[in-house]
Amino acid sequence: MQMTGPNSRTAKGSVFLLALGLFAVVNAGLVALQPLRPMPVERIPTKPTWESHRTRDFMAGAQAPDAVLFGSSLMMIPTACRDADYLNVTIDPVVHPYSQYMQAKIAEKTGMQLKCFNFALPGGMISDHYMIVSSLFSNERKPKLAIFGLSLRDFIDSGVECAAATPAYHYFSRFKSEGEIDSLLPLSMPSIFNRGQYLADKYIYLLGKRLQIQVMAGDAISAAVTDLLDSSRCKNSGSDGAVATSNASSSANSKDSASNSSGTKPDSNPDAALSGTEVAEGMVALQPNAFYPWQDNSREYKKRFKGANDSMFKIQTEYFKRMLSQLKTEGVEVLFVNMPLTPANMALMPHGSYDKYMALLKQTAAEQGCGLLDLNDGKTFVASNFKDPVHMNGSGGKILIDQIAENLNKVNLSKINLSAKRQVAARDKAGRLSE
Numbered sequence: 448m449q450m451t452g453p454n455s456r457t458a459k460g461s462v463f464l465l466a467l468g469l470f471a472v473v474n475a476g477l478v479a480l481q482p483l484r485p486m487p488v489e490r491i492p493t494k495p496t497w498e499s500h501r502t503r504d505f506m507a508g509a510q511a512p513d514a515v516l517f518g519s520s521l522m523m524i525p526t527a528c529r530d531a532d533y534l535n536v537t538i539d540p541v542v543h544p545y546s547q548y549m550q551a552k553i554a555e556k557t558g559m560q561l562k563c564f565n566f567a568l569p570g571g572m573i574s575d576h577y578m579i580v581s582s583l584f585s586n587e588r589k590p591k592l593a594i595f596g597l598s599l600r601d602f603i604d605s606g607v608e609c610a611a612a613t614p615a616y617h618y619f620s621r622f623k624s625e626g627e628i629d630s631l632l633p634l635s636m637p638s639i640f641n642r643g644q645y646l647a648d649k650y651i652y653l654l655g656k657r658l659q660i661q662v663m664a665g666d667a668i669s670a671a672v673t674d675l676l677d678s679s680r681c682k683n684s685g686s687d688g689a690v691a692t693s694n695a696s697s698s699a700n701s702k703d704s705a706s707n708s709s710g711t712k713p714d715s716n717p718d719a720a721l722s723g724t725e726v727a728e729g730m731v732a733l734q735p736n737a738f739y740p741w742q743d744n745s746r747e748y749k750k751r752f753k754g755a756n757d758s759m760f761k762i763q764t765e766y767f768k769r770m771l772s773q774l775k776t777e778g779v780e781v782l783f784v785n786m787p788l789t790p791a792n793m794a795l796m797p798h799g800s801y802d803k804y805m806a807l808l809k810q811t812a813a814e815q816g817c818g819l820l821d822l823n824d825g826k827t828f829v830a831s832n833f834k835d836p837v838h839m840n841g842s843g844g845k846i847l848i849d850q851i852a853e854n855l856n857k858v859n860l861s862k863i864n865l866s867a868k869r870q871v872a873a874r875d876k877a878g879r880l881s882e
Contacts, residue, residue, distance in 0.1 A: 491658050493621075496724070496726055497614075497726050500542075500544075502618075505566065506583070511584075511588045511589055511590050513562045514590055515563075515590045516546065516566060516596065517571070520569045521567075521838060522596030522784075525838070525840065525847055526548075526549070526565050527565070528844050529841050529847075530546060530547050530548050531736075531737070532844075533845075536735060539732060539733075540717075544566075545563060545564055553852045556852045556853055561863075566579060570614075572601055572602075573597075573767050573770070574610035574634070575619075578616055580770050581770070584779070589779055591862075592863055594781075596784045599801050601763070603759050603763070605754055606751050611641060612641070625649075714731050717731065718838075739834040741834065742834065742835040745795060749795055752800075755797040755798075767807075768811075780862060782819075782855070783812055783818065785805070785821040786823065788823055789833055817858075820854045822850055832846060
């Protein structure tokens, strides 16, 4: 006979409380014992993103690239568009991490052969650049030159809730220890309301280790299937087993090939590279000498510049100082490039914020011994160099890179040149290493 009424509700409540209490005890024990050891970063599952693609390419090879470009899409788009024009081929920016035109232009102006890696990311904030530098750079693996394409938006974007809210922060957090993440909390998640997921991952053990458990479960299933197949082969004749294995391998390769193909026509608009949470090869195809119709993105930037956002500016400034401190310690030369903008975008900025930003750049460059190249002078670029009020096209990319190459004397070239005379590895037209 089924219980109903107050007694039934009381019994259910007691079972729930008992289960909750048991879970709390087990979870506390797991948190205290930490039975799962940290997993190598490369084994942690991740979606294909700009961060994951660029990290894979940056870490490939025995040496780090000689020069690394940082910035947002303001640096990312015109650099990629210029390479399409320079090489006179259609390029896929997902698999084109090097700036071949910059490499050629620096060689022309200075005689140095520098591999120039483009680590600019859509919506990149200063804190995102810090996460890259602090996660991937070391005394053993670092560039000789870091070039930062900067704008006010990188310091005050009101569309970003906190530093920890960006895709770059989420991705590069996997390279850091729990202690390092905890030490960044006042900067990355200054409000307790920003820390919901962080606290859940930290104090609910199985939730925080979900990706690691996923990998371990996959390993266990794979091992079990392998044992089962090995057992089956022993029972079958050698030839039959070999045929079965060959067919299974062929089928698997066919599925992998199918899964890597999006089946959709690549988008020729560089803006397609900025949208979506996942980035796949074949998603974007930048045509040489392409014409991009003018787009007005003022509505978007009104939201980004809706206030001076002094608290965010202060936090990003601290990330800026920490990042430069590491680069200085590791002997990396630094060049700041104040990116060009149109008057239409400048008019949207909160009153006084741009002057405050420029004062910070000048003061930091003087204190840290960094080079500073101000390209937002209203003279170097014209309206036809832009595809919208902030993003340049290939013609703008050419001027941008030409100016950087011509002004490398703002950094210590003799220091860079000490080990930069080696030959650069040959690349195909996609910018990939051919070795």
